[in-house]
Amino acid sequence: MTDDFEVVIGLEIHVQLDTATKMFCSCSTDYEDSEPNTHTCPVCLGLPGSLPVVNERAVEYAVRVGKALDCDVRDETRFHRKNYYYPDLPKNFQISQYDAPINEDGELVVSVEGEDHEIGIRRAHMEEDPGSLMHKGGSIERSNYTLVDYNRSGTPLLEIVTEPDVRSPDEARAVVETLREILEYLDVYDASRSGALRVDANVSISQDGEEGNRTEVKNIGSTKGVVRALRYEVTRQKNRLKRGGDVTQETRHYDDDRGVTVTLREKEEEKDYRYFEEADIPVIRTTEFKDDVHVPELPRERRARFEDEYGVSDEVAEKLTSRKAVADFYEEVAASVDAELAATWVADELLRELNYRDADVDEVEADEFAALVSLVADDELTDANAVDALRAALDEGRPPVGIVEERDLRKAGEDETVEATRAAIDENPDAVEDYLGGDNEAINFLVGQVMQKTGGSADPATVNEVLREELDGQES
Numbered sequence: 307m308t309d310d311f312e313v314v315i316g317l318e319i320h321v322q323l324d325t326a327t328k329m330f331c332s333c334s335t336d337y338e339d340s341e342p343n344t345h346t347c348p349v350c351l352g353l354p355g356s357l358p359v360v361n362e363r364a365v366e367y368a369v370r371v372g373k374a375l376d377c378d379v380r381d382e383t384r385f386h387r388k389n390y391y392y393p394d395l396p397k398n399f400q401i402s403q404y405d406a407p408i409n410e411d412g413e414l415v416v417s418v419e420g421e422d423h424e425i426g427i428r429r430a431h432m433e434e435d436p437g438s439l440m441h442k443g444g445s446i447e448r449s450n451y452t453l454v455d456y457n458r459s460g461t462p463l464l465e466i467v468t469e470p471d472v473r474s475p476d477e478a479r480a481v482v483e484t485l486r487e488i489l490e491y492l493d494v495y496d497a498s499r500s501g502a503l504r505v506d507a508n509v510s511i512s513q514d515g516e517e518g519n520r521t522e523v524k525n526i527g528s529t530k531g532v533v534r535a536l537r538y539e540v541t542r543q544k545n546r547l548k549r550g551g552d553v554t555q556e557t558r559h560y561d562d563d564r565g566v567t568v569t570l571r572e573k574e575e576e577k578d579y580r581y582f583e584e585a586d587i588p589v590i591r592t593t594e595f596k597d598d599v600h601v602p603e604l605p606r607e608r609r610a611r612f613e614d615e616y617g618v619s620d621e622v623a624e625k626l627t628s629r630k631a632v633a634d635f636y637e638e639v640a641a642s643v644d645a646e647l648a649a650t651w652v653a654d655e656l657l658r659e660l661n662y663r664d665a666d667v668d669e670v671e672a673d674e675f676a677a678l679v680s681l682v683a684d685d686e687l688t689d690a691n692a693v694d695a696l697r698a699a700l701d702e703g704r705p706p707v708g709i710v711e712e713r714d715l716r717k718a719g720e721d722e723t724v725e726a727t728r729a730a731i732d733e734n735p736d737a738v739e740d741y742l743g744g745d746n747e748a749i750n751f752l753v754g755q756v757m758q759k760t761g762g763s764a765d766p767a768t769v770n771e772v773l774r775e776e777l778d779g780q781e782s
């Protein structure tokens with residue numbers, strides 16, 4: 307018995323495809339604020355005799371994701387019935403894909419602490435989302451009763467299954483985050499929907515090269531949850547092994563409120579699902595359209611281009627490209643002002659202020675922001691006053707340059723700076739004496755005084771220079 311453990315994680319990431327209607331019927335998928343069970347029809351309620359019709363857009367989106375993940379898109383793909391009973395699944399089976407998934411054998415490159423890791427994508431197949439259950443009175447194992455809402459039933463899902471190539475909870479988070487960025491770039495996914503991305507994780511620990519029993523952790527709904535759930539589960543399994551025990555092969559439920567995983571049921575095996583072909587849906591021949599499905603520039607490519615084209619650092623490029631909307635915004639700003647300065651202002655100042663306000667970049671007009679940055683570029687506005695104007699603009703929903711004019715924030719002219727400096731010297735003889743006596747700190751106090759007199763519009767570096775000139779003149 308040694309402590310030579312290796313963590314082995316495979317992820318199943320369920321993504322709701324952002325189509326207007328459901329996977330096999332014309333019910334709207336826009337049900338988030340609707341009353342329960344109002345977006346349903348005989349197909350998504352699974353009533354006998356109803357017939358599914360495949361959503362063409364969902365298939366196109368699935369191909370787009372497959373291509374972006376370097377998968378082989380099958381020429382012919384078909385659906386199967388996955389049979390199991392669950393209250394949110396009124397048909398008693400889920401229409402899914404089995405031996406002919408639309409996408410196979412792909413790859414995702416993720417960066418963990420600056421190092422690239424390749425994660426194999428085993429398959430990315432289409433299926434329908436079940437309805438949703440609301441456990442009243444607490445979590446699944448503590449609630450008194452459960453309500454079911456079929457509004458979600460039949461929403462198109464893509465299940466992306468990785469090879470067991472993930473070696474740590476942090477790497478799992480990188481996989482989910484990288485995938486989310488790609489999905490956003492592909493415009494197939496709406497991150498603002500609750501439950502739009504859900505993760506199941508298969509976790510086992512190899513000890514001295516021998517693979518241990520696997521558990522499947524279900525119901526992880528966020529990237530933060532991925533790390534938390536997996537850290538808990540990895541520690542739990544390691545502790546069992548260290549005590550000489552065994553890990554039970556089972557399905558566990560992640561309780562996000564408590565940050566723990568709990569036993570849900572014995573893990574099903576494939577044969578338990580009695581897959582058989584969905585005879586109501588014909589085989590889909592992708593050869594007729596897959597070549598026309600276009601994959602846009604992806605985050606990694608855009609990152610590399612930003613470094614190349616705009617001369618920004620790796621770190622800044624990553625901040626600018628992790629969300630498509632931010633990258634688009636930056637390129638609009640960089641079209642009219644110095645690209646490197648624009649990068650700093652977008653990646654550091656703007657994102658920080660937006661983050662602080664929990665606001666989105668689409669609340670800012672690129673040309674108005676560019677006008678602010680160009681005042682800084684032309685040396686007409688100090689950084690500090692530009693930030694002030696930006697904050698006020700975000701708070702008040704107005705163009706920042708309007709605030710610069712209204713509050714007279716433009717940089718003080720040289721005359722004004724010299725005048726304010728002389729006044730500060732006259733009014734603060736003690737500080738002047740300290741400075742002349744060799745106390746270099748005293749100059750900071752005087753700079754502060756000048757800044758105050760000019761309402762922050764003087765350039766601190768210039769003030770420092772003028773102060774030293776004036777004071778060093780007095781010395782002689």
Ligand SMILES: [Zn+2]
Nearest residue numbers: 331333347350
């Ligand atoms: Zn329906």
